[in-house]
Amino acid sequence: MKAVLYASNLIIPLMFLLILGYGYWKKVAMYDSFIEGAKDGMSTVAGILPTLVGLMVAVGILRASGALDLISNFIAPLTTRLGYPKEAVPLTFMRLVSSSASTGLLLDLFKKYGPDSYIGRFVSIMMSCTETVFYTMSVYFMSVKITKTKYTLTGALLANLVGIVAALFITNLIYGPA
Numbered sequence: 001m002k003a004v005l006y007a008s009n010l011i012i013p014l015m016f017l018l019i020l021g022y023g024y025w026k027k028v029a030m031y032d033s034f035i036e037g038a039k040d041g042m043s044t045v046a047g048i049l050p051t052l053v054g055l056m057v058a059v060g061i062l063r064a065s066g067a068l069d070l071i072s073n074f075i076a077p078l079t080t081r082l083g084y085p086k087e088a089v090p091l092t093f094m095r096l097v098s099s100s101a102s103t104g105l106l107l108d109l110f111k112k113y114g115p116d117s118y119i120g121r122f123v124s125i126m127m128s129c130t131e132t133v134f135y136t137m138s139v140y141f142m143s144v145k146i147t148k149t150k151y152t153l154t155g156a157l158l159a160n161l162v163g164i165v166a167a168l169f170i171t172n173l174i175y176g177p178a
Contacts, residue, residue, distance in 0.1 A: 051138045059101045118178040122171040129163030
């Protein structure tokens with residue numbers, strides 16, 4: 001076990017030295033290449049920053065306004081019939097938009113119900129089976145200027161739905177129904 005920990009601590013420094021050694025061997029102007037890459041990275045950040053700010057504002061509004069609770073209460077009769085915990089609905093919607101906001105909601109559920117409760121286990125598995133679709137699409141598609149997203153969005157939302165159903169199935173299979 002100590003060997004694995006020791007190796008994991010050395011991986012990044014060794015990769016760094018390997019890249020520097022390879023660049024030196026190929027006679028690449030490494031510092032100039034680094035500066036050029038940093039410039040490209042900063043222009044990418046500047047290009048997607050408005051989208052990120054918009055997403056963060058939308059997340060803040062949804063959380064502060066109580067809209068997530070309103071949606072949760074509205075669809076609670078359907079989710080209850082399906083065996084889906086009503087308490088997980090806000091997290092399910094927030095997971096589509098923001099990983100950090102959904103992690104905050106996850107921690108709130110842990111505080112209220114405990115990580116070893118049915119809800120705690122379900123949302124843990126669900127977080128592993130789903131993705132932040134809108135954040136990922138906005139960041140990556142904006143950075144490479146992709147504008148036709150209809151099929152990607154449909155596929156990503158369908159994959160998320162499958163992940164949610166799989167999380168519910170796995171939780172019920174391993175831990176039993178709520």
